[in-house]
Amino acid sequence: MSKKAKDEILDKLKAAPQTDVPPRPTVPPLNELAWNREERIEKLAENLTLLGCAVHRARDAEETVNKMTEIARAEGLTKIIASEDDVVATLNLAEWGKSNNIEVFTPRDGHDREAFKRIVFEEVQAGVTGVDFAVAESGTLCLIHDERQPRLVSLAPIRHIAIVPVERIHPIYESVTDTLFENREKAPSHITFISGPSMTADIQGSLFKGMHGPKTVTVILVEQTAT
């Protein structure tokens, strides 16, 4: 049935008179491409702040973990979930959680989808992830989702804490997509661009953060990571 529909639709489209495809205009390269490493870091931080994200800096894994402690105390965190991506893996959050009386779940603690969802929707107060890329042009965090980096960790809890190694900061979106989609077969099945907290102004134009996704996004920019 669907094949018949497909053929009918395509036949109609192909039978239509053809007109010329207009040539593409030349456009100057985006300003962001001219930024050097320092500028990219600064611009990322600036854009993250404009989006309402809290931005911290850390030199290395140890300082990152100290920042985590600060944040956890300030927010009164007792239960969090951390993804198992390569950035978070450098922090040994299981250890950290034990020393700080914070229960640190991982996706594998949910033995199946339902158990995982219960943790991430009902139990935890924050989700901690690394990032695969960060895009300076707009303060955007880019996550590749796979079994070590589930989708819901950065989405369901009311707080998202993201660890961003500065060497993963790129100037524009194409810096990310050109790499990821160079080879279709190796392309990730799901990627997200996260730019700030969840937002709406649907009721009388009043801004409300944390509509469905996180209300706060806290970013720790890390100079040196062991990945």
Add this chain to the structure above:
Amino acid sequence: MKVKSEQFREVAIEELKTRHTRSHLDVIGLFISEMRRASMGTFPDPSAALELGRAIRAESIERLPELLEEFERNATANGAVVHWARDADEANALILRIAQERNVRLVTKGKSMVTEETGLNDVLIENGLEVFETDLGEFIIQLLGRPPFHIQGPALNIPVQEICDLFMEKGIMNEPTLDPVELGHAARVFLRNKFHHVDMAITGVNFAVAQTGTIINVENEGNIRLTKSSPRTQVSVMTLEKVVPTMQDAMHMLRLLCRNCTGQKIASYVSMDSGPNKGREVDGPRELFIVILDNGRSSFYRDPEVREILRCIRCGVCMLECPVYGKIGGYPYGWAYSGPMGQVLNPLMLGLERTQDLYRACTFCGGCKTACPAGIDHPQKFLYYRAKDVEGDPRYKGKRRPWTESSFMGIFTWVTKRRWRWNLGIKAARPFLNRHVEQGFIRGMKGPVEGWFKSRDFPAMAEKTFHDRMQERGSRESGEPSRS
């Protein structure tokens, strides 16, 4: 969705008198316009960026069949299952079957204009499924049973009191509140439960990338990401024209979409699906169905004059720029699509006869066309539809105009062919027009033009036309065509 385009005039008059409508439209207009100007200014050459967007969309539509085939090939290679549907019934039946085969009880939906076009929700609900719109504005209007007020804010005009009453009545919350943030929070808690337990996701598609077989969704709330992450089954519905050639093209259009829609550089969340999850993930869909819907588009694709309206990326900047929409909001347009983009699309979808006002209620200010990042010439389409009406073209369900009008136009154009006829026409019209003149102005006139005079005067026809004055002066003439 019920079609109410024939009530455009009455609904417009109502909306003009509605304080909430007017004040919200004014505020949205001002606020988003400013942000849009600023964010478009981040391009080194904003008008080149606009032109590139137009070229990408023009190419997308000119190469449509080829790009759709490429998209299907790549999406299928990614593991998605691609279905094609000729019309709304086929699409709805298909999606219902997918749901029933999997014993789906609960569905959450991301904002999708195409599923409003097909009336999908009603079909699913009739068959015993629970369906929840999850975009806050869509959620509210779903509960109210109302059409969208505005493309970016479907429920912006609804007063908090009404939302509070609604939420109390429907059990969304237990304690009344007029605080928009608390109301939003109540919706969050209620819908969170649905996201947690949802069986099947239904989303629209902002862009379908042919090169990689990827579908892209853009949002601020996170409801689409949640909908795509929680259940095992995802159905994403796209109409033919959503396809773009490459991922680089998609990124450029993404920038233009966000800037022109809400004035942001980018929305809070952009999610890209290249197939279902790879099998070992604990969340995300095991099955991804992509439904490619035609619903009449392949028919009007055949006419190169109207094909260009398929370039639309649903950014809504035309509504932001439109002086008419800016006063009346979305309700009067009477269907899923409003503002100038609705005015070009609805007549093709519903027929010219049922949408007379949609392509006539335009001042030709050109705001839409000037701003459109997809390169659509809306005013030119309106003229085309009016001409199709006059012809009574059956392909467009054109309705022949009243004989009084066509006679008048016949006489008018005949009279323009020769000055002596024009002069005669003036001599005949003048005493009639000027019969009630006060201090050089006409204050009122019954008949088709009487609406003008409610708040305006009109100058009397001059006793001596410009032509008369020139004749009297005996000004120099040269190169006259043959007199008659």
Add this chain to the structure above:
Amino acid sequence: MDNPSLFIPCMVDLFLPEIGEACLRVLRRLDLDPIYHPEQTCCGQPAIHAGYVKKAKDSAKHFIDVFGEDDAVVCPAGSCVCTVKDRYPDLLQDEPTWLRRAEDLAPRVYELSQYIVDVMGVEDLGASYEGRVAYHESCRVLRGLGVSEQPKKLIKAVSGAELVPMQGAEVCCGFGGEFSTNYPEISEVLVSEKAANYIASGADVLVACDPGCLLNIGGYLNRNHPEKRIMHVASFLAEAIQDGRT
């Protein structure tokens, strides 16, 4: 430079002939002796807008016959110039000879201020006016022709005239030809807001380049604020020209 030919829109011919006379005075100020073809009637826009494209061809062909040989055609109305430049080629698509003539004529048709500033290279007409002037950006002039700086330059060059900003100067006044009588309720809201913005600007006079806008805003002002003036740019300049010749 050859003398331009004057294209007088039917609205001006019938209802606002003083605008035509003002055009003559202004162009003569530039030592031009404008040609007036008495055979001209109407560009056919009302018929085109109503969808009577076959019938409107007659109007278009007559126009091309009248103006086809002129080096430059100058018109005090943006919407009429747009009709000739943008709509005529569409209209005559299936008649190659006429199409060629229409496409040939299009670049030679100008809105008045565009002609004075861009073609004649003049901004200062040696005129004077004491007072504040607001400028309404008629849609067909601004977006239809991309003309905006030219009339403002002409106004600013008038000694004593102060061009003041007006909120919503680029917003449509709600005329749109048949729109104003077919959808008068919406049109009325737009024109009343335009008038309110004009009054709020504190200007002594409002100037515009399109007679349609003038009829609309002027009609509203006459009924509701008769002490407030709106003038066509030609009339404003003609009045300000101290020793205008006729």
